[in-house]
Amino acid sequence: MKIAIVHDNLVCKGGAEQVALSFHNAFPDAPVFTLAYDSKNTYPEFKDCNVKTSWFGRFIKSEKNLKRYYFPFGIMAMQQLDVSGYDIVLQSTTHCAKYIKTDPNALIITYCHNPFRLVWSTESYEKVVKAGAIKKILYKKVIDMLRNIDKTFANKTTWFITNSKEVVPRIQNAYHPKNEITVINPSVKCENFYVADAIGDYFLVVSRFESYKKIDLVVEAFNDMPEKKLVIVGKGSRENEVKLSAGPNITFLNGLNVQDLAKVYANCKAFIFPQLEDYGITPLEANASGRPVIAYGKGGILETMLPYKDDAMKATAIFFDEQTKDALKEAVGIFETLTFDPAFIRAHAESFDEGSFVNKIRSFVMNKYISGDVVKPNNVEEPKPVIVVA
Structure with missing residues (x-):
């Protein structure tokens, strides 16, 4: 059994990055794939991981530049990140971790912290809400394109996990998964x-x-x-x-x-x-x-x-x-x-200590693998790379 961990990006310190670290503690031999990695500004524990970045991450490391060039280059780079050859792909994501290349029969488990905020909760972005008429038209075109990409690749997921009951209806409304969504609360060290x-x-x-x-x-x-x-x-x-x-x-x-x-x-x-x-x-x-x-x-x-x-x-x-x-x-x-x-x-x-979270994640992944849940719920083929043009 080969398992890979995928996280959106490792360029800052936050709750999602702590979850990715817990995934590493659950499966310490699994490599961690990500869009970009900035060892100076994320948690130092990632230095002990086998971190593999996209070509985008060779040029872009800071959080500021990642946001600046995310569309279209980050989107394209993540679609080209090859995570084939793994039986299980465990994803920690709010946006692009699910865009990677995988084997057709890989068991894909997605820990979705929240559906991609920019495309599914656009009203929470002040720049979009307060934009002028022309900019709003451009934003809408980009967001519509991203929504299509996000939903297409989300269909590859066999099982969704999320962090709280608060997020469950958001995942249901955005991605319409056919399997039940499991809540496993993140931990504190x-x-x-x-x-x-x-x-x-x-x-x-x-x-x-x-x-x-x-x-x-x-x-x-x-x-x-x-x-x-x-x-x-x-x-x-x-x-x-x-x-x-x-x-x-x-x-x-x-x-x-x-x-x-x-x-x-x-x-x-x-x-x-x-x-x-x-x-x-x-x-x-x-x-x-x-x-x-x-x-x-x-x-x-x-x-x-x-x-x-x-x-x-x-x-x-x-x-x-x-x-x-x-x-x-x-x-x-x-x-x-x-x-x-x-x-x-x-x-x-x-009662929320990391050991409990690690055990729950490990048990969930192993139970789904042993039970043979490797067929995609929507029976979709591997999505073809989507070329995005601003």
Whole structure:
């Protein structure tokens, strides 16, 4: 039995990349195929993997340039990435991992974090929504083309797995899989985090600087609360814009190693999570540090947190109902009146530890292989490469 792991790209640190690492831990001898690999900006553990990139990845390594040249060159390169010769292909994807070449009878298992956001949730892209009339026409043509490619290659998947119940209907609506979708919640590496004896005087955000992450909302809220300190860890396309709007009570950090990040988590008063996420591993990392979460109470967070109702000692988070600075400020105010139990919070996080996730993934893959589920559900032939022209 030969197995290959495929991930969209390895150019940053995020929850999807952590899932790909867990796949490697489940199948340590399997090579990891990807569009592009930047060893300096993704998790250092990938240096221990046999990473194979497309021709695109030989020229493009940074996240910024990957986004710039993804269409059409990244799409074309991924369709030319040859992963034939493997009995099982385990894909971790939101967009292009499923575009690779495989053997016709390979068992393809796709861990879909979310259907390709640009084509299936276009309204979440500010650049598209706010584009002028001519640009919107061009965007529509490109998006229609990408939707066709995405759906065509998704039909190769035999079994879909996803990270939360939140994503299941999105996969059903986008790809119409004939087999049941399985939910296996991603894990947190509890061993990387610890509960501190004493905490600091700051609130914490760990996130990429992208529009849907709503970091600007947190900055606006803390600009209105200058007496409260906020630390933001991360980088991304809106980094400069957000930094320029931040008051002196807000500190920005990036490039932290595992030990430094664990310290920042362990010493924060609470972790702030303002976005609507399919799942979200960072709140569990905060919980693994014994720290409570102040979160927008919708999406995947509902499957990982125990929200405060009447006993903070049996809770791991406080939810706010609207993505507004006033709602966040109110939640922060409520938090300041409560006492949480770090030991209870840590114990809750341990129920999501990586070992359980690795075992579930390994068992799922092996059970499907042993049962002989190698025929594609839609009985489609290998898609021919799609040449995309802007």
